[in-house]
Amino acid sequence: MIHVRISMAMTADGKTADEEGEWYPLCQYERERFYRNIEWSDAVxxxxxxxxxxxxxxxxxxxxxxxxxAVIDPKLKTPIERKVYDTLRGPVLIFSSKEAYNAKRDKIEKLNSKGIEIVTINEKEGYLSTKEILNVLKKRGCEKILVVGGGRTNWFFLKEGLVDEFYITVTPYILGNTKYSPVSGSGFPFPGIKLELLSMEKCPCGEEVILKYKVHNNLQNILDKINE
Ligand SMILES: NC(=O)c1ccc[n+]([C@@H]2O[C@H](COP(=O)([O-])OP(=O)(O)OC[C@H]3O[C@@H](n4cnc5c(N)ncnc54)[C@H](OP(=O)(O)O)[C@@H]3O)[C@@H](O)[C@H]2O)c1
Structure with missing residues (x-):
């Protein structure tokens, strides 16, 4: 059974990066939590x-x-030199659109020669089906899926009712006006989707709060997931 966990950190005013997109964990314990989540997962x-x-x-x-x-990159816009594409440290897969796959043959060749697999996913108005993405991962033996953001990626999984757990660390900072938040996209109507608080811990640093929630998906999505 596939289990999807989103894990993110945000400031006390609900922001996940500054206006330039800059974010990294300042707390050593948050870095360790990030690594433990990765170790838990079959696919990031x-x-x-x-x-x-x-x-x-x-x-x-x-x-x-x-x-x-697994990088969701419909337009194949991310440079091959990024550290995530270091295949010497483990397998890497890119989910792309068929259009980009057909248009960027040179890039595909370079990615393949580095051992990176490209899987095309049906696209609808720029959106790659997250259900299809999970099915591909499941066929590769991946059941514990860690989604590490950003907010748009998280939204695509949440809107399909595919997320089981939502972990969020609240950091003691305020960033003010930036477009980055843990979940973006078009959003749900008020009051949103219901979460159940599983645990609330104070970080050993004494300044961060780790919130772990279970996501209550609606019945239809749960049935779809069982039948996948
Ligand atoms: N605080 C934290 O814990 C944390 C964690 C992660 C990231 N961040 C920050 O978040 C920011 C980025 O977040 P973001 O929301 O702007 O971007 P994002 O979620 O990282 O990437 C969004 C892009 O990924 C592609 N994509 C992902 N899922 C897709 C799907 N199902 N179908 C089609 N396309 C899909 C699309 O690419 P195209 O636009 O090319 O179609 C989309 O625009 C960065 O500044 C980063 O530093 C913070």
Whole structure:
């Protein structure tokens, strides 16, 4: 059974990056939590814009077994030099649109020669089906899926009712006006989708709060998931 966990951090005013897209964990314990989530997962899923702003491997430095890393990059716009594409440290897959796959043959060749697999997903108005993405991951033996953002990527999974857990760390900062939040996209009508608080912990640093929620998906989505 597929289990999808979103894990993010945000400021006390609900922002996940500054206006330039800059974000990295300042607290050593938050970095360790990030690595533990990665170690828990069979696959780490990240959006193209986070790969553009955040040049990290999305792997834990101490883990012996690395999860599959999957970048959702419909237009194949992320540079091959980003650390997430280091296949020496584990398998990498890109979900792209058929259009970009057909148009960017040179790039596909370079990616393939580096050992990166490209999987095309049906696109509808620029949107790649997250259900289809999960099915591809499931066929590769990945059941524990960690979605690490950003907000648009999280939205695409949430709007399809595919998320089981939502982990959010609240950091002791205020960023003010920026477009980045844990979930963006067109949004749900008030009051949104219901979460159930699983736990609330104070970080050992004494300044951050770790909130873990279960996501209550509607019945139809749960049935769809069972029948997938
Ligand atoms: N605070 C934290 O914990 C944290 C964690 C992660 C990221 N961030 C920050 O979040 C910011 C980026 O967030 P973001 O929301 O702008 O971008 P994002 O979610 O990283 O990437 C969004 C892009 O990914 C592609 N994409 C993802 N899922 C898709 C789907 N199902 N169908 C079609 N396209 C899909 C699209 O690319 P195209 O536009 O090319 O179609 C989309 O615009 C960065 O500044 C990063 O630093 C913060």
């Amino acid at each position: 899923v990240v959006g193209a814009d986070t790969v553009l702003t955040t040049n990290i491997s999305f792997l834990s430095p101490s883990s012996l077994k690395n999860p599959l890393r």
